[in-house]
Amino acid sequence: MSLHTATATNADPAELAKFSALAHRWWDTAGEFKPLHAINPLRLDWIDGLAPLKGKQVLDVGCGGGILADSMARRGANVLGIDLAGKALKVAQLHALEAETPNIEYRDISAETLAQEQPAKYDIITCMEMLEHVPQPASIVQACAKMVKPGGWVFFSTINRNPKAWLLAVVGAEYVLNMLPRGTHDYAKFIRPSELLRDVREAGLQEQEMRGLQHNPLTGRYWHNQDTSVNYMVATRRIS
Template sequence: MYSNKLGPLMLGLCSRKAPAACMMRSGVSWTAMCKQRSLRSVCVKTQSQTVPCHTSVRAASQTTVDPEEVRRFQSMASKWWDEEGQFAALHAMNDLRVPFIRDHLLNVHTTRHPGKPLAGLRILDVGCGGGLLTEPLGRLGASALGIDPVADSIGTARLHSSYDPDLRGRVCYRACTLEELSAEEGEGEGEGKKGPAQFDAIVASEVVEHLADLETFAFCCGLMLKPGGSLFITTINKTNLSYALGIVVAEQLLRLVPSGTHDWEKFISPEELERLLESYGFSVQSVRGMLYNPVSGAWSWTNSAAINYALHAVKVRDDAQAEQAEESSSHPAAAHT
């Protein structure tokens, strides 16, 4: 995964409430889309009109990958499946995040498959690391693709999944970035080829707090999701508490985490993340606080999202976009507020 997975372990020490150059192919269509996106004024289009939406909240660098993060996780690529090691908190997080994803998808997709509730759904796991989340999604019946820029992590994921016959033909992995994948899918448009919107759900768990550019991430997710598709994110809030625990205590005082592991400026609050996603055509459906207990090694849901939180958003359907555009055009002043 892109993000450092030791963060949730340290941030869970306190449960009190407190005040978040394209590395892709240079195809003409993708370049044009990047240029349009970098204007940062995202529009809802109909056949006869274009209606501006929110101005997005961050500048665009057009790459999601931070090279320092890639180097850091390269050194840990063989340790993903050590349940007692530095990824122990991530293994334990599956007790919350897997049901969170499953239940929200079942609310949207009503077809039932006994024993394999996510059968028939295609899910993209962004920053999959060693496949800690990709595998359980595959066991629930989903066709799951895990991607990560660290090739050695993908090697670990492939090796581990090969031991489970139930995952064959259901889980696969690629060493690539989200923008590279979306560029390839975009180049596949045309008769007899797949378009970019091919996934029923995208998962980015403990990823966004270490991305180089969240606008590129949101833009690519919008391209890759089918209309009505779900986006699931777990991450760290941007609060004084997260700075105190994740940076000062963990890195500078106790040195339990290597200095420089976290950049507090990359943390993002649920409110800011919601504004960003809405500007790229998503509607946030749910935000829930999460808490890790380092003594018991277990995660639990909490009323406070001051430290860790999980978010579920849905890509606005084409018909809903058209309705929004029609409503905005009938109230021109409202479209610019």
């Protein structure tokens, strides 16, 4: 499959509409995106610890309202956030203006199209909580691999596909605890680590580290460890 073909097809209109409808809530830390705000310091420190952000050219793929992109810019990176949900991007741009966030910009463009414009451009690429929302995640992985510089880092996070993940990430988070709006996730689009690592290798990236992301709903605490049975993050590098 060519990148051109992927560009035309690798977005789900229902997914884009879903996140656009919630766009005004992105920066409400007590609203629908509260979990993203809660985990952001964890994933930011993990990324910055492996690939120091200061002074680097960074791309955030599927940036939504800019929660991670904004925090990476505040760590000293030069950040471009991209997404196809236009309303969410406008929220991200407005927040950056109001918060006077330095060295950040946003574009309404697909990863595949940008990969044709800017091959080997970025030191660090992040693609967090996004792969489980597109029809062809492997195409996103390939585009990220094309855009990162040799020796650069690409970070992914997504959700495992197994009964435990369905119980916790869908039933628990959306229907029991009401942590997320119902319909946020489609279990059939969840991605096993073995599947993601296959796509990573085929794209010419090499796994460096994998971490699981855990949550205690009683205390609200989040932490990461070696348990990748539900939410997990993968750090990869382009070796050549």
